[in-house]
Amino acid sequence: MAKFVYTGRDRRGPKKGTLTAHSKKEAIEKLQSNGIRVKEIEQKPETFWEQDIVIGRAVKLEHMVIFLRQFAALLQAGVTVVDSAFILSQQTDSKPLRRALTNMEADMREGRPLSEAAEKQKKIFEPLFINMLKAGEATGTLDQTFSDLAVHYERQHRTRQKVISALAYPVVVGIVAVFVVIFLLVSVVPTFVGMFEDFGGELPAITRFVIYSSEWMQRFWYVIALLAVLAAGAVWLLRRRPESKIYIDYAILRMPLFGNLMRKAVLARMTRTLSSLFSNSVPILEAMDITGNVVGNEVIAGVIKESRQSLERGESITGPMQRHWAFPPLLHQMVAIGEETGSLDQMLSKVADFYEAEVETVTDRLKALIEPLMIVLLAAIVGTIVISIMVPMFEIFNTVQEGS
Structure with missing residues (x-):
């Protein structure tokens, strides 16, 4: 409201x-x-x-997919665009989407076309969506356009969920490990310090290290908290600056284990977006501009920009891709075949299918590999602290036994 x-x-x-x-x-x-x-x-x-506080996407991808499928079904059933927007505004679970549809309905009742009404809701609908609507209005195939958009966002959502599932496990286990270590150092280790002092004698090096870490943690815990907040703030600020974001995106693509997964996910998004735009008759230069803005990685976006400039000069779109390490031979070879045969949208769709399947395969492999590694790492950290406490206790026990 x-x-x-x-x-x-x-x-x-x-x-x-x-x-x-x-x-x-x-x-x-x-x-x-x-x-x-x-x-x-x-x-x-x-x-x-x-104002609504929005972190990430204003509308969840699953809500967007449901909305697009329902809009396509209503149009195919003969419901007008204006009435479709009104009906969906009454039943969507997403508040931002409901507000956007209500505003769009009001604009369309004043005589504005759907694409112009949607373009005013830039926080909700990205350029890909707007330009595909314009193409659908021009060709009179809005119902098919909405179906294509639903397929596009559905595949994007599935790929995104796969990447998140692969990254979530190590992040969660890492956070648990940090809290377990902090709990042991702050609550458990100090209870044994007095016992070791009464015992006297030379403590093992590992025990001295753990006791020192425990004392430091109790005395300077706020330093760790402050550093964590500063690190998170620094990353957030750097991500917002285009000149530094490209270095972060480069580091993401070069990460051990996860870099290959992130690269395949970005390439899947790029090829799927280009294929959707080309198949809906969006001009190629405009399609490349849109893809560069929504691909989500400045390194890949830079190559798309170079490919666009190459195309403007009358050269092949694949030239900059062939020279860049992030683009595998399969991709630029398939794109080159698509250029030669005039079936670029179909070739890009096949490449997108391949990389989406690759993302699924890689995530399954990573999860199978990371789970035991993280368990071993957590066991090693906790085990080190436990051993540092148990070794002096055994020495105390042996001393008491010999004394009796």
Whole structure:
């Protein structure tokens, strides 16, 4: 719901105030039903505290896929675009998407085309979506366009979930390991320090190290917390700066174990996006601009930009790809065949299918490899702390036995 400020008149004289409604049209209808003739009305800007806090995508991919499939089904059933937007705005579970559809419905009832109405909702719909809508409107195949978009986002969501599942396990286990170590050093180890001091004698090096770490942790725990916050803030700031983001994206693609997975996922997204745009008659130069903006990796985006410039010069699109380490021979060879045969969208779709399958295979292998490695690592860390405590205790026990 949005807030609107209005001025007008009723039987008693001038009126002004605020009201809430889904759209400007609905606000005017509410005022007219109350006997107020509207002179001016405008949407009141949201304050910081009234705004929805959004981290990541404004609309989840699964909600977007459901919306696209339902929109396609309604259009195929003969429902108008305006009525389809109204129906879906009433039943979607996503608040940002509901608000966007309500605004789009109001714009379309004022005579604007669907693509123009959607373009005003830039926080919800990315350039890929807008340009495919424009192509669908131009060719009169909006229902098919929505079906194609649903397939595109569905595959993107599946690939994304595979990557997340591969990265989630080591991250979760790593966080658990950190908290276990902190708990042992802060709560468990200090209970044995007094016993070791009473015992006297020379403690093993590993025990001295663990005791020193425990004392340091208790004394300077805030330093670790501050460093963690500063590190997270630094990464966030660097990711927001284009000149530094490219170095982070390069490091991601070069990571041991996970770099190959991330590269395949980015290439799958790139080829799938290009294929979807080409198959919906979006001009090739415009399609490459859109893909560069949504691919999600500055290294790959840079190569796409070079390929676009190569195409403008009348050269092959594959030249910059052949010279770059991130693009395997399979990709640029298939693209070259697509250029020669005039079936670039089909070739890119096949490449996207291949890399999406590769992402699935690699994630399964990584999970099978990482799980035992993380368990061994966690056992080694905890075991080291336990052994550092047990060794002096055995010495104390032996000393007591010999003394008796």
